[in-house]
Amino acid sequence: MVVVDGFDEESGEGLVASGKISLVTSSDDSRFETKAGYYTDYYLTNTIVPVGATSITSLIFYVEHNEESSFGVGNLVWLTDSNTVSTTPTLIIDNDGTTSWDVPVGSITPADVNSLVFRVQNNDVANGKLTKVDYIYADVDWLE
Ligand SMILES: [Ca+2]
Numbered sequence: 001m002v003v004v005d006g007f008d009e010e011s012g013e014g015l016v017a018s019g020k021i022s023l024v025t026s027s028d029d030s031r032f033e034t035k036a037g038y039y040t041d042y043y044l045t046n047t048i049v050p051v052g053a054t055s056i057t058s059l060i061f062y063v064e065h066n067e068e069s070s071f072g073v074g075n076l077v078w079l080t081d082s083n084t085v086s087t088t089p090t091l092i093i094d095n096d097g098t099t100s101w102d103v104p105v106g107s108i109t110p111a112d113v114n115s116l117v118f119r120v121q122n123n124d125v126a127n128g129k130l131t132k133v134d135y136i137y138a139d140v141d142w143l144e
Pocket residue numbers: 027028029064096134
């Protein structure tokens with residue numbers, strides 16, 4: 001699953017509307033930056049899980065990202081499933097690395113995956129540092 005649109009809280013703009021969606025659809029060292037005190041939502045394609053799917057068995061996000069030096073530990077939060085599931089990923093300072101997030105699927109339904117949103121929440125207000133995303137995609141498995 002790949003990112004097809006998004007929403008930038010700071011500008012109030014959609015990522016397709018602003019022309020910035022391509023920043024996060026490939027690993028090319030062009031990145032979307034989320035400032036401290038703001039979130040960015042990324043919407044993933046909704047065409048993969050068939051109508052007959054009965055349960056989601058695996059949902060893994062892969063995020064190529066980095067954070068500015070002095071970004072505070074614990075101040076980066078990723079959320080999904082209508083923001084009911086979250087994680088505080090290990091920071092990757094200055095140079096891109098890919099972090100995978102194997103989401104606990106207990107509460108994840110096929111309908112959730114068909115309107116999947118990945119939120120990057122930057123809570124680093126005390127330091128004012130950026131988190132930057134080069135590429136996001138997700139793998140999902142289900143039972144029919
Ligand atoms: Ca990169």
